[in-house]
Amino acid sequence: MKIRGAVKTAATLRPPAGGGAGAALAMRDVEVSLPSARGSLRILRGVTFTVGRGEVVAVAGESGSGKSTSILAALRLLPPGARVTGSIVLDGEDVLAMPRRGLRGLRAGRARLVFQDPWRALHPMKRIGAQLVESARTADPGLSAAAARELVEHTLAGVGIPDPPARMRSYPHEISGGQAQRIVIAMALVARPAVLLCDEPTTALDVTTQAQILELLRRLNRELGISIVIATHDLDVIADVADRLVVMYAGEVVEEGPTAEVLSAPRHPYTWSLLRAAPGAAEGGRLRAIEGRPPSPAEEPAGCAFAARCPSVHEICTTTRPEPRHVLPGRASACLRAEGYGPVPAGGGR
Ligand SMILES: Nc1ncnc2c1ncn2[C@@H]1O[C@H](COP(=O)(O)OP(=O)(O)OP(=O)(O)O)[C@@H](O)[C@H]1O
Ligand SMILES: [Mg+2]
Incomplete structure (x- = not known):
């Protein structure tokens, strides 16, 4: 399926800044325990998988199988009290040994999380343009405001948002769910990530929009070489997308x-x-x-x-x-x- 209104990505989007040697993500024998009222619960039991550079990998399974926990562990975003053992290397960084500051930088730039619910990622009271500019400048503090705005505009065009300058002036409540997910993906892309970690990125969307967003992810992977992990409980949606x-x-x-x-x-x-x-x-x-x-x-x-x-x-x-x-x-x-x-x-x- 073609994305209506999409502009050729390579011409409008910048390739990732990260992407060194080695795998995009390597989880080795990862065990995660979370605290609960009844003591510590083992949530992940020796999870091992690798996402190669430039690969799209789907992590599938029923509800509660540990998909989200795996993605959150990769970014060290687990709730307080979580115990993690094993080894997690994300875009060349040893995530379990990294200091907090470094982790924040990694999550703001080279390895970006895309949630199931785009509204969770968007501030309801801030204009979309301002949020995307902030994302670009957090990832690259050297970027001028004008350069960041230009990058945001091009990126919105690249993900198929019509009339980007008008959209940048909008507030989140003024856009549809499909547009919101594209905007959230754009918000990640302006940071020029090497890896996108998507937790059920299309579950909240109707079937047509779902297909368009997956096609967009595939295109970003092919044209920009971004490595992508997609957690899903829906096997059909990933059949054409995941390697x-x-x-x-x-x-x-x-x-x-x-x-x-x-x-x-x-x-x-x-x-x-x-x-x-x-x-x-x-x-x-x-x-x-x-x-x-x-x-x-x-x-x-x-x-x-x-x-x-x-x-x-x-x-x-x-x-x-x-x-x-x-x-x-x-x-x-x-x-x-x-x-x-x-x-x-x-x-x-x-
Ligand atoms: N904060 C938490 N404290 C205790 N247990 C948790 C916590 N978060 C998740 N779990 C448990 O961990 C297991 C794995 O949950 P996880 O959210 O990773 O599954 P999932 O595969 O993403 O499921 P879904 O398809 O519903 O999103 C589940 O049994 C869940 O109840
Ligand atoms: Mg989940």
Whole structure:
């Protein structure tokens, strides 16, 4: 789908300032515990995945699987009292060892978060132009006010906002949800990020606008080389956008691989169950409900966290915790019986 009114991005947007050697994001064996009334809860249990430079990676899974926690951990934006172990390298920075000041700079510039709800990112009482100029100048304090305004104007044009000077004078309540999400993306782009971390960036939008925003993200990736992480519970929306897919379940990565391969021939029963043929599986492509529910963070299953809901569970699955392992080139699965899975039956899912 083409974005109506969009101007050629390369001509209007500046490429990222960051983007050194190494991966855009490397999470290694990341464990996150959050405090609760009933003690500390393990929310992420050994999460490992990498987002290569210039890649679009989708992190998918049911509600509560740990998608947002992974993204917030990557930016060290977890609530007070969170305990994080493992290693997180974001745009070349060791996030867990970084001083606060450095982290603030990283989040304002090279690694930007895009929320599900654009209204959360916009100040209701400030004009849109002023907010974007502030974003540009926080990331690059050397930028003059005039240069920042020019950058903002070009960026708004680049993300498909008609009549940018007029929009810059608007207040957030004067724009639609789709425009607000484009503006929030522009607010991130004026900081010239190397990495965009998007937490359900389209969930609040109607289907058409959703497709346009995803197409915009893809275009920013292709034309500017920005690395993008998209957390989503909607597999259909990322099929054409993400190069690779990371599937999470109960705070763990259960499957990873090139999107098309994972969707056509998953190697984990959780992914397989999500995609399996069933009446209504095609509607909207939402992750279908699987019978039962995932374990809560308070439960610590001895074996595989999916065992209780798994259609092909074996005795060993309830006693042995499976670690993710390479099952095919570029493909990882955390199922002891991963080799037993083949293509999703005809008519199933996609
Ligand atoms: N501040 C918190 N304190 C305690 N537990 C939390 C907190 N935030 C999240 N959790 C728990 O952590 C788990 C993972 O939550 P997270 O928000 O990362 O999931 P998600 O995959 O983003 O889900 P959704 O699709 O609903 O956004 C859930 O069980 C959730 O209840
Ligand atoms: Mg979430």
